[in-house]
Amino acid sequence: MLIACFIVFFFVFTHPIVRYFKALTDGLQSIASGDLSYRLPLSRHDELGIVAHNINQMAERLQIQQERERQLEKSKMELITYVSHDLRTPLTSIIGYLDLLKTHTYQSVAEQERYIDNAFNKTQQLKKLIDDLFEYTRLTDGHIQLAIQQVDMNSLLDQMITEFEPVAKEHGITVRTNLLSAPVMLDLDIEKIVRAIDNLLMNAMKFSDRPGTIQVSLDAGAASVTLSIENNGIPISPEQEEQLFERFYKIEPSRNDNQMPSGSGLGLSIAKHIVELHGGRIGLEHRNGHYRFFMDLMISAADRIPSHSDRSDLQ
Structure with missing residues (x-):
């Protein structure tokens, strides 16, 4: 009788454990077979529950890793597709113009010069696409090293705008500035931050109303400075706003301009990566066709922070 009772009680107490153990083995088999979304029931709080x-944590980590690998493979294929398309377009034009020149298919010296000029412009566009692609791949490979040094952001901007103004003027754009009167020292990789700012300036020029104005402002806070680049253009949708900093995303320029060809779609993405590598933040505020791209960068420690009253309007 005692043996029978022992067997009954043993079965009653161990049956849930055995059943749960079977659930664990079945779950492991499902996960091992490739179903990384499978999760074991967490109905116990003992060692088996642990x-x-x-x-479950192991399966979740494996699932995340698998998804990352899929996204990486998808990104590689997208990169090949976009690059092949973007490089083929100007290359086809170059081959066409060179073929016309080679076969002397032109009516006058003026037409010959036009073919040469068009071919040259397409080679410049091709070079820009290749440079952007190279820069983008360098910034996203995860092993980029910044050449950091102290830079006066105020002086750097003043120099860049001086070089940018003649180009903007050719396209009917006036540049106005609102910088700071005192130096603002930042720890930056000059070459890369210049690339980021130049991309923002060129983007503003490409999509500005003409004639139009680009406003460049620099403001200092307690621990950071904010560079703002503002312009007016054709309004875009909230969906377009969300995609602006994605690679290869393009919006057609506000006006047809042979001197302002479609870019690579990498300019804003490159700027975003550069700013984030510096521990900063980049973004867009847009309302009814008024665009304000901003870049927040950290001020070097122990440097004086100019007050708002120190601003000067340099035009």
């Missing part, structure tokens, strides 16, 4: 929790 084992189930650990198995």
Whole structure:
């Protein structure tokens, strides 16, 4: 009788454990077969429950890793597709113009010069696409090293705008500035931050109303400075706003301009990567066709912070 009672009680107490253990083995088999979305039931709070929790965490990490690998492979294929398309377009034009020149298919010296000029412009566009692609791949490979040095952001901007103004004027754009009167020292990789700012300036020029104005402002806070580049253009949708900093995303320029060809779609993405590598933030505020791209960068420690009253309007 005692033996029978022992067997009954043993079965009653161990049956849930055996059943849960079977659930663990079945779950492990499902995960091992490739179903990384499978999760074990967490109905126990003993050692078996801890084992189930650990198995679920393992499956979740494997699932995340698998998804990352899929996204990486998808990104590689997209990169090849976009690059092939973007490089083929100007290359086809170059081949066409060179073929016309080679076969002397032109009516006058003026037409010959036009073919040469068009071919040259397409080679410049091709070079820009290749440079952007090279820069983008360098910034996203995860092993980029910044050549950091102290830079006066105020002086750097003043120099860049001086070089940018003649180009903007050719396209009917006036540049106005609102910088700071005192130096603002930042720890930056000059070459890369210049590339980021130049991309923002060129983007503003490409999509500005003409005649139009680009406003460049620099403002200092307690621990950071904000560079703002503002212009007016054709309004875009909230969906377009969300995609502006994505690679290869393009919006057609506000006006047809042979001197302002479609870019690579990498300019804003490159700027975003550069700013984030510096620990900063980049973004866009847009309302009814008024665009304000901003860049927040950290001020070097122990440097004086100019007050708002120190601003000067340099035009």
